[in-house]
Amino acid sequence: LRNSQFVLLGLLGLYLVYLWRLRTASTDRVAYLALALFGLALVANPEWTNSAARLLGVGRGADLMFYFFIVFCLFHFVTTASTIRRLQRDVTTLTRELALTRATEPRDGPQNS
Amino acid sequence: VIGLVVTDLVAAGYRVVVVDDGSDDDTGRVAGEAGAQVLRHAVNVGQGAALRTGFAHALRAGNTAFVVTFDADGQHAVEDVARLVAPLQAGTADVVLGSRFLGDAQQRQVPPLRRLLLRLATAMARRSTGLRLTDTHNGLKAFSIEALRRLHLSQDRMAHASELLSEIARTRCRVEEVPVRIRYTEYSLAKGQRLIDAVSILWDQATSRLR
Numbered sequence: 543l544r545n546s547q548f549v550l551l552g553l554l555g556l557y558l559v560y561l562w563r564l565r566t567a568s569t570d571r572v573a574y575l576a577l578a579l580f581g582l583a584l585v586a587n588p589e590w591t592n593s594a595a596r597l598l599g600v601g602r603g604a605d606l607m608f609y610f611f612i613v614f615c616l617f618h619f620v621t622t623a624s625t626i627r628r629l630q631r632d633v634t635t636l637t638r639e640l641a642l643t644r645a646t647e648p649r650d651g652p653q654n655s
Numbered sequence: 656v657i658g659l660v661v662t663d664l665v666a667a668g669y670r671v672v673v674v675d676d677g678s679d680d681d682t683g684r685v686a687g688e689a690g691a692q693v694l695r696h697a698v699n700v701g702q703g704a705a706l707r708t709g710f711a712h713a714l715r716a717g718n719t720a721f722v723v724t725f726d727a728d729g730q731h732a733v734e735d736v737a738r739l740v741a742p743l744q745a746g747t748a749d750v751v752l753g754s755r756f757l758g759d760a761q762q763r764q765v766p767p768l769r770r771l772l773l774r775l776a777t778a779m780a781r782r783s784t785g786l787r788l789t790d791t792h793n794g795l796k797a798f799s800i801e802a803l804r805r806l807h808l809s810q811d812r813m814a815h816a817s818e819l820l821s822e823i824a825r826t827r828c829r830v831e832e833v834p835v836r837i838r839y840t841e842y843s844l845a846k847g848q849r850l851i852d853a854v855s856i857l858w859d860q861a862t863s864r865l866r
Contacts, residue, residue, distance in 0.1 A: 634700045634811050638708045641674070641694040645712065646687055 549598055561620050570621050657727045661689035667733050674705040703815025710803050719800055726794035735835040739797040742831045749802035749828040753795030753835035780817055784824040792816045795835050802828050813852055814859040
């Protein structure tokens with residue numbers, strides 16, 4: 543394995559730990575903000591990406607950016623999916639409460655089991 | 656079909672609660688006219704969610720000792736309900752599961768592909784929960800009300816069956832299996848699960864750990 547692969551795998555590991563164990567809505571916001579500032583810094587200093595890429599053995603800065611883009615997409619997918627999951631749970635709860643409140647009375651019949 | 660199922664159960668003296676999971680036909684009305692109490696989900700939220708609505712209703716009603724889940728597609732036999740409840744009444748089990756693979760020669764009635772899928776699901780469930788069961792995905796189940804209070808269920812869709820088993824294992828409920836008959840009709844087969852559903856079950860289980 544090359545340097546760059548160690549770095550990328552390490553980042554991926556950290557990232558997975560974050561997704562499964564550490565994340566909350568507020569840390570997600572911090573992460574988005576940090577990524578945005580990071581992006582701005584790279585736009586302001588285009589040569590950074592090239593030197594970072596050479597350091598890691600990736601080649602061009604554009605390639606490094608592509609890797610970062612993939613990681614950002616994964617991050618975005620997961621936050622979106624977890625929002626949908628939370629909404630779905632809320633919808634289920636609301637639907638249940640509504641159904642229980644509006645329960646029809648059984649027409650007749652014995653009251654057992 | 657649901658009208659017949661409800662009529663049979665009511666005639667046998669059971670109190671029937673039907674959860675209509677946002678269906679756009681007149682399922683709820685038919686079930687109500689057949690004598691069931693109908694809980695209607697305003698939107699479709701899934702089979703697991705519907706079962707939990709029924710459970711919540713039983714828990715709140717306060718006058719219920721046992722709860723039996725009974726698929727509305729006509730695949731179960733009304734006579735089997737009493738056999739399921741018997742161990743609960745005797746106090747030897749907290750949860751009783753119907754099994755189509757116990758008992759005599761009934762195995763032959765299960766279509767081959769379905770049997771393979773069920774065997775696979777059962778083998779996985781046995782591995783992950785340590786419960787020695789023969790048919791983990793049978794809709795006919797009976798619970799004591801105390802057991803329902805202890806089980807913590809959250810899967811909305813079809814992964815609920817496996818989730819139930821891990822909850823049974825976690826809460827150390829006493830579980831028993833009773834042979835039941837499954838009538839495979841064209842209707843119940845069409846309503847039943849397909850191979851692709853197994854994929855969505857695995858997906859739901861995998862993503863449920865995400866925060």
